[in-house]
Amino acid sequence: MRKAVFWVVAGLALLWNGFGLYDLYMTLTVNQDYLAQFPPEMMAMIEAFPEWRRLLWTTSVFLGVIAAILLLLRRPMAERVFWATAAAMAAGFFGYDLPFGNGIEAYGTFGLVFSVILIAVQALLALYARWAARHGLLG
Template sequence: MRMAIFWAVAVAALAFNGFALFDFFMTQANPAEHLAGYPPAFVEMVTNMPSWRRILLVTTIFVGIIGALLLALRRSLAERALWGASAFLLIGLIADMAVLNGIEAYGLFGAMPFVVECGFALYASWAARQDLLR
């Protein structure tokens, strides 16, 4: 049962971070169509995002994907990568709330990706202590 839960979490981490990458590419490729269903404040924040914030977002996504892949490969570095992605998400969240009007754009719901990524990192920490990671 423990391994079934491990694989479910690994697949969920891959799906979550993979969707983040898909969402980023869709936002860059066709922002008007992809962001059509979002509130105007969110669309404005995303389309006017400064370059440093965009770089932080891309870094966060790729570190998260690397962490999820390492988790699926049962490597102990998964824990560090997922905590790194969580840290980058927290920095981005603080920047969004303090500088980019994130409270109006997406409110407290913007903290959910951080909470989910921290959940994956916590699980990776637990898995490392249980010798599920090499």
């Protein structure tokens, strides 16, 4: 049963982070149909991102995908990469978006809550990877 749950969690982790990659691509390529669902304040904040913030966002998305792939490949390093993903996301959100990027207005209540959930999911996946390693599912 543990193995079946492991594969479900690993597959969901890849889907979750794969959607993050899709979101990044659609946003950075300025797909108007996709971006129409977001508030104009959020789009203005993203457009005003300094290049380092855009790079941090891109890095966190790719780290999440890499971590999920490492989990699927049953590599213990997945835990560290999930932690790095959560840290990069938190650094962007709490280190720039909220204090300097007008994040509170740009995100709105839903966006603020969802951003915290995004970070929490990566942390939970890191904890799951640790648990899986301790129970012989990784390595």
